[in-house]
Amino acid sequence: MDSIILHVDLNSFFASVAQQNHPFLRGKPVGIIKAIGRTCVIANSDEAKKFGVKTGMSLSEVKTLCPQIILVPADFSQYAEITKKFIKLMDNYSDQVEVFSLDEVFLDATWTxxxxxxxxxxxxxxxxxxxxxxxECLGVSIGIAKNKFLAKLASxxxxxxxFFIINDENQAEVLNSAKFEDVCGIGRRLTQRLKVMGITNLGQIVKTPEKILAAEFGPFWAFELKRLxxxxxxxxxxxQDQLPDAKSVSRTYTLFKNTRDPIIIKALIRNLVxxxxxxxxxxxxxxxxxxLAIRGDDFNQSNCVTRKIFTDNNQQIxxxxxxxYIRWHWPYSVRFAGVWISLLTRKKYLPRPLFLNDQKQERILQTMDQINxxxxxxTIYPATLINQTIIRPEVNGYTKL
Known part of the structure; x- marks a missing residue:
């Protein structure tokens, strides 16, 4: 049985709240600014959007496109109150509600x-x-599909x-014609790089060999683009009750001497992961x-990436x-490396993997852990560590949890 996921999105939220609170604004082009004196709009009403007004535009641009626009200072406390009421309403339709942003939520309505x-x-x-x-000014658009990605695209x-429904009958057609700006997970910079390659829609990504995508974006994003x-x-x-505590799991190591050997550095990162x-x-x-954090030659660098999907998979991480590390084009020798995994939650809170490949990967990890x-x-380890000095586990408090 496929899941039933709804993505519920409040339309033109900030401007709609202003129109609800001030009836004289209804039916008129409204632009929201952070405060009096600010020089760009942060949200617009549907009426303003019809003139081509977009979020982030300067006031001079906005007034050129829509001279009659009415500028209203933002009322963030009011938005927060409406959001609380909105979430409370959504709780009436499912016990599985994810707050995605101030004006949008996901509902798992599979059983409700x-x-x-x-x-x-x-x-x-x-x-x-x-x-x-x-x-009456607070309308919602709703996307209905079998997973979160498709539900958000549908909305x-x-x-x-x-509302809009994506099902097995229209999924291929919808995906093939979807614009990148409608796709959660493909941002502006990624869109530009895809267009340089002559790729303008999801259907073309499906037809593009993964090795070509990997050459441009790396193996992870090649896989992610194909998946999307x-x-x-x-x-x-x-x-809300599953949100992880602010804690992390980490592992660091200092080499006995500096190295520039890319094989050793790659193995070090893999070992720490x-x-x-x-x-x-x-x-x-x-x-x-x-x-990831790297130090060497009196220089250090650190960065992190945040994903929407939880994982404990060694290879993915x-x-x-x-x-x-590759993006840094690190020109220095390396003496120290550290990795960390944060924004944690209990795995028992998550459903079992739906796809066969994900299930297979989980069984492999379970088997490896049991053998070791x-x-x-x-006793069993990745090929990246063959002929390398293996860093052994540290004794710490994690095992007591």
């Missing part, structure tokens, strides 16, 4: 849609309730105060922020961190 007559009737009920409870395709283009997403909803991930799995945790537990650390 039936009580409202199915997902379509549920969407209509949500739309009417929002306007009844929050105000971006829905008309104002309407196929509409695949096994990420689960993260509810193996250590950190083993700790992570032993504690029953998964993370979605991964960081290593790909992320090694990609960071039975026969000793690094």
């Amino acid at each position: 849609a039936v009580f409202f007559g199915g997902p379509v009737n549920l969407a209509k009920k949500i739309q009417s309730t929002v306007q009844e409870q929050l105000g 971006s395709l829905a008309l104002r105060k309407n 283009a196929r509409g695949e997403d096994n990420s689960s909803l993260i509810t 193996e250590e950190a991930c083993f700790k992570l799995r032993k504690m029953g945790l998964v993370g979605r922020q991964f960081g 290593f790909n992320q961190l090694y990609a960071i 537990k039975t026969y000793g650390d690094y």
Whole structure:
């Protein structure tokens, strides 16, 4: 049975709140500014958007496009109050609600849609309730699909105060025609690089060999782009009570002497990732922020990447961190390296992987951990560490959790 995921997005939120609070603004082009004296708009009403006004435009640009626009200072406390009410309303339709931003949430209605007559009737009920409870100017667009990625894409395709469904019948057509700006996960810079390659839609990504994408973006993003283009997403909803504590798992190591050998440096990073991930799995945790720190020659560098999907997979995390290192074009020798995994949650809170490949990878990790537990650390290990000095586990408090 496919999941039923809804993405509920309040339309033109800031401007709609202003129009709800001030009836004379209704039907008129409204631009929201942070405060009096600020020189750009941070949000716009639907009426302003029809004139081509966009978020981030300078006031001179805005007034050239729409001389009659009415500028209103933002009221963030009011937005916060509306958001709280909005989330409380959504809790009536599912016990699995993820707050994605101030004006949008995901609902897992797999087991609750039936009580409202199915997902379509549920969407209509949500739309009417929002306007009844929050105000007639507060409309929502709703995307309905089998996973979060497709549901968000569907809501971006829905008309104002309407809904859009992506199902097995129209998924291929929708993905092939989707614009990159409608796709969560493909930003402006990535879009520009794809267009340079002559790729302008998701359908073309599917047809592009992964090795060509990897040559341009690296193995991780090549895989991610293919996954997005196929509409695949096994990420689960993260509810408010599942938000992770501010803690991390890390592993650092100082070499006995500096090295510029790329094979040794790559093995060092992989070894530290193996250590950190083993700790992570032993504690029953998964993370979605991964960081790398390198020092040497009186110079140091650190960076991290944050993903939307939790993982404890050694290879996935290593790909992320090694990609960071490659991007640095590090010209110095290396003496110290450290990795960390943060934004953690308990793995038991997440559903089992849906896709066969993800299930296979999880079984492999479980088997590796069991072999190393039975026969000793690094009885089995990645090929990257062959003929390298293996860093052994440190004794610390993690094992007591």
